[in-house]
Amino acid sequence: MPTVKTSYLGDLRTSSIHLQSGNQLITDAPTDNMGKGEAFSPTDLLATATGTCMLTTMAIVAQRDEIELAGSEVEVTKIMSQTPPRKVARLEINLKMKANIALSAEQIKKLENTAHKCPVSLSLHPDVEQVVNIEWL
Template sequence: MPTIRTTYLGDLRTQATHLQSGTQILTDAPIDNNGKGEAFSPTDLVAASLGSCMMTIMGIVARREGIDLTGSDMDITKVMNSEGPRRIVRIEVLLQMQTPEELPADTREKLERAAHTCPVALSLHPDIEQAIQFEWKSLVKA
C-alpha cells in the first residue's frame, strides 16, 4: 500500500499527500531553477527530513532516558553544487539542544550518536557531506 500520493499541479508545483493522515505538503521549484520558490523545493525537503529524523530519533532516546528536549531547535542549510548535474553536496545542521538540567557528557554523546545514526542520515548518499553540530543549553545552570 502506498504511503504518499503526489500530484503535479502545473507550473513546477507538486502536492504530496500522506495517505494515512491526509497531511499535505506543497513543493515548488526554487527560483534558481526556473521556479517561484513559494514553497519548499524537493531538495529542501531532503535537508528538512535529515533534521527532523535526527531530532525524532534523539527524542525517542531522550524519552527512554526520562529527558525532556522540548524547545530544542535546529538550523539547516542545504548546499547545492555549482557545476554539473544539480544535486545536494552538503547539508549543515546546527542542533540547539535545550534540556531542563545539565546533562552528563555520556548522555549527550548517546543522544548525538542517535542523531548521527537516524534512518535518513544512513540513507543519504555518502557523497552528500553531513556537517552536524550540537550546542547544549540547560535551563538550570549547574
C-alpha cells in the same frame, strides 16, 4: 500500501498527500531552477527530513531515559553542487539542544551518536557532506 500520493499541478508545483494522516504538502521548483520558490522544493524537503530526523530520533532516545528535549531546535543549510549534475552537495546541520535536566557526558554522547545515526542521514549518498554541530544550551 503507498505512503504518499503526489499530483503534478503544473507550473512546476506538486501537491502531496500523506495517506495515513491526510496532511498535504505543496512543493515548488526553487527560484534558481525556473521555479517560483513559493513553497519547499524537493531538495528543501531532503534538508528538512535530515534535520527533523536527527531531532526526532534524539527525542525518542531521550524519552526512553525520561529526558525531555522540548524547546530544542535544528537549522539546516542546504548547499547545491556548483557543477553538473545538479544535486545537494552539503548539509550544514546546527542542533541547539535543551534538556529538562543536567545531562552527564555519557548521556550527551549517547544523544549525539543518535543524531549521527538517524535513518535519513544514513540513507543519504556518501557524497552528500553532512556537517553536524550540536550545541547544548
